[in-house]
Amino acid sequence: MAYVISKNRNYTKTHEWCLTADHVCLVGISDYAQSELGDIVLVDFKVSVGQEVKAGDVIATIEAVKTVSDVYAPVSGTIKEINSKLADDPSVVNQDAYGDGWLLKISAANYSECDALLKPDEYENYISSSH
Amino acid sequence: MSKQNQLVRLALCDEHIRMGAKMVDFSGFYMPLHYQKGIIYEHQAVRQNVGVFDVSHMGEFEVTGENALSWVSYMTTNNAETLHVNQVQYSAMCYQDGGFVDDLLVYRLEDRVMLVVNASNTKKDFLWLKHHLPKSGVELKDVSSSITLLAIQGPKSKELVQKLTPINVEEIGYYWCKPAEICGVKGIISRTGYTGELGYELYIPVEQSIHVWNELWKIGKAFDLEPVGLGARDSLRLEMKFALYGHEIDAEHNPIEANLGWIVKMDKTNFIGKDAILKAKLELPKRYNVPFVMKDKAIPRQGMKVVNSSNTEIGIVTSGMWSPSLDKGIGTAYVRNGEHTVDHQIFIQIRDKAQPATIVEPPFYRK
Numbered sequence: 001m002a003y004v005i006s007k008n009r010n011y012t013k014t015h016e017w018c019l020t021a022d023h024v025c026l027v028g029i030s031d032y033a034q035s036e037l038g039d040i041v042l043v044d045f046k047v048s049v050g051q052e053v054k055a056g057d058v059i060a061t062i063e064a065v066k067t068v069s070d071v072y073a074p075v076s077g078t079i080k081e082i083n084s085k086l087a088d089d090p091s092v093v094n095q096d097a098y099g100d101g102w103l104l105k106i107s108a109a110n111y112s113e114c115d116a117l118l119k120p121d122e123y124e125n126y127i128s129s130s131h
Numbered sequence: 132m133s134k135q136n137q138l139v140r141l142a143l144c145d146e147h148i149r150m151g152a153k154m155v156d157f158s159g160f161y162m163p164l165h166y167q168k169g170i171i172y173e174h175q176a177v178r179q180n181v182g183v184f185d186v187s188h189m190g191e192f193e194v195t196g197e198n199a200l201s202w203v204s205y206m207t208t209n210n211a212e213t214l215h216v217n218q219v220q221y222s223a224m225c226y227q228d229g230g231f232v233d234d235l236l237v238y239r240l241e242d243r244v245m246l247v248v249n250a251s252n253t254k255k256d257f258l259w260l261k262h263h264l265p266k267s268g269v270e271l272k273d274v275s276s277s278i279t280l281l282a283i284q285g286p287k288s289k290e291l292v293q294k295l296t297p298i299n300v301e302e303i304g305y306y307w308c309k310p311a312e313i314c315g316v317k318g319i320i321s322r323t324g325y326t327g328e329l330g331y332e333l334y335i336p337v338e339q340s341i342h343v344w345n346e347l348w349k350i351g352k353a354f355d356l357e358p359v360g361l362g363a364r365d366s367l368r369l370e371m372k373f374a375l376y377g378h379e380i381d382a383e384h385n386p387i388e389a390n391l392g393w394i395v396k397m398d399k400t401n402f403i404g405k406d407a408i409l410k411a412k413l414e415l416p417k418r419y420n421v422p423f424v425m426k427d428k429a430i431p432r433q434g435m436k437v438v439n440s441s442n443t444e445i446g447i448v449t450s451g452m453w454s455p456s457l458d459k460g461i462g463t464a465y466v467r468n469g470e471h472t473v474d475h476q477i478f479i480q481i482r483d484k485a486q487p488a489t490i491v492e493p494p495f496y497r498k
Binding site: 035038039041042044061063064065066068094 | 153164165169170171172362365366428429430432452453455482
């Protein structure tokens with residue numbers, strides 16, 4: 001199925017995206033990831049605001065009707081905000097993975113971590129080569 | 132997906148891809164998991180309107196010969212010999228120890244018996260049956276690859292199927308079938324399905340698959356017919372607590388434990404597994420398969436542990452998912468006898484948390 005790769009952010013091999021603005025990293029999952037998961041019915045956050053995380057830590061578990069997948073912190077830092085709207089309507093992640101379907105914000109300990117992630121074209125190559 | 136090359140591509144495969152299906156490996160068949168609107172949408176389309184599933188991966192065997200029916204009755208737990216011509220029966224094949232070989236549909240047709248088995252078990256079932264064939268009086272043939280099977284399910288299915296055939300669909304009772312012309316092609320219309328909705332299954336010669344498929348969509352348009360994948364097939368069957376091989380039933384469990392005692396007929400002549408199943412019935416099973424509903428927002432999955440209030444492990448989840456109709460996590464589990472009663476509270480170990488759940492009366496979903 002067709003998917004979109006937003007050009008203004010970086011990606012991980014585990015399909016998170018990371019968009020840095022005003023010293024804060026906005027984190028979500030890629031359109032490819034949401035389309036692979038199918039209808040998302042629950043986003044279970046494993047962290048709370050103020051908590052320190054390391055890159056690679058599980059920050060949320062996303063449950064779709066038939067599948068379940070962990071979401072990992074793309075960068076290290078402190079959790080600044082969690083998208084509380086997802087509790088009522090997690091399908092927003094399906095509908096708008098790069099916009100209203102964002103998961104959380106991290107005050108990055110080191111912003112260069114976000115720059116070191118996969119660029120959009122690298123992520124695109126990564127997805128097409130892994131199939 | 133290099134593995135795609137080894138998968139079996141059935142007659143309608145390219146049609147599904149053209150319709151935007153997400154295709155997956157299902158027991159070696161390249162099948163639609165869901166289409167563009169997703170599992171929940173497809174699930175609701177079947178509950179409220181009408182949907183079509185391509186389930187041509189299912190296996191079909193033809194049994195002929197003078198002793199066909201009595202032999203099928205010996206091989207299965209339900210009483211095939213009570214079937215009238217064009218009647219259908221839900222049944223099971225069991226091993227000598229009572230464990231399931233498979234669950235299946237038995238069709239008594241005019242000149243033959245047809246068995247419809249799970250795609251994942253077709254080869255195993257055929258070998259099992261072949262191994263037990265008598266020297267004469269019964270012939271067995273695997274005709275799976277010559278049949279396309281479409282399930283048309285939902286409240287509007289009768290009206291839609293009526294437009295496909297000159298016969299009076301109204302006359303086909305639940306678990307009965309009738310040979311019929313379907314879009315001008317000779318096949319069988321069967322009032323069966325695994326969704327809990329009014330529904331029909333159409334058996335069509337594989338050569339005519341695309342013709343029937345195209346005609347179906349021409350006529351289906353006026354009914355808002357939706358294509359439905361295997362994802363919603365699973366969520367629809369689970370909401371009814373219908374058993375699925377590899378989940379509620381397998382070689383390790385017998386029909387009594389699986390709460391399928393009703394498809395075992397002890398008063399008929401001998402059948403494979405009879406002694407073991409009778410013993411299981413008399414001794415009371417150590418475990419039962421039960422349906423449960425999650426109390427909070429949590430989704431059980433197959434293989435998760437079940438614990439009781441004192442944190443003792445009492446069983447294992449056999450199916451679990453988000454129920455689109457109940458908007459809750461639902462599942463089935465084998466739990467210890469004594470912990471299996473309705474309203475009893477159990478806990479499902481979902482990752483790091485024991486989440487509360489309540490055992491309920493089946494089905495989960497009622498109209």
